[in-house]
Amino acid sequence: GQNIDQPTEMTATEGAIVQINCTYQTSGFNGLFWYQQHAGEAPTFLSYNVLDGLEEKGRFSSFLSRSKGYSHLLLKELQMKDSASYLCAVTTDSWGKFQFGAGTQVVVTP
């Protein structure tokens, strides 16, 4: 079967750093994507990795190790607006067909 696992919830304080881990077991691999979803809204794209290594986009960065079936999303200098669900998603064949993890709810406290 295909599995994408990520923690259910994480709590951190404003200004801190949080790392969300994602492990996957899929029949193929084209890329791993991270999405942010605020309550009641559609997901929005944050970052993606196709090759091993680190991708940095401002306060957010994502890391991928294909041999380990592992990725993480790093959120730095946390702000209250970063409180949201973060979805790990893998595309295995054609673009647009994603397998999504259950999401990690990040709670940022003052």
Next chain:
Amino acid sequence: SAVISQKPSRDICQRGTSLTIQCQVDSQVTMMFWYRQQPGQSLTLIATANQGSEATYESGFVIDKFPISRPNLTFSTLTVSNMSPEDSSIYLCSVPDLNTGELFFGEGSRLTVL
């Protein structure tokens, strides 16, 4: 990036009825997808909407329950048929950027079935 409009944005429906959700994209796109997000859960792919031919459904989803139309490269509809409370979900239309693989989502249609 593509701009995707969905309607209705939300609706409350009676058990046994059917509702059609519309998705309009501001540019011609080859691929369009319909996802479902049940309360407190992540997104699940329902089907790929194919222009000019029948949709391709994922395991657990069938055409009789979720008929899909794709009359052209900018528009698609998803019908949720004979609804039950278990169909209460957010339904999302999406299109991929074929260069980056990024998936763009419509605002979603939140259905509540009583």
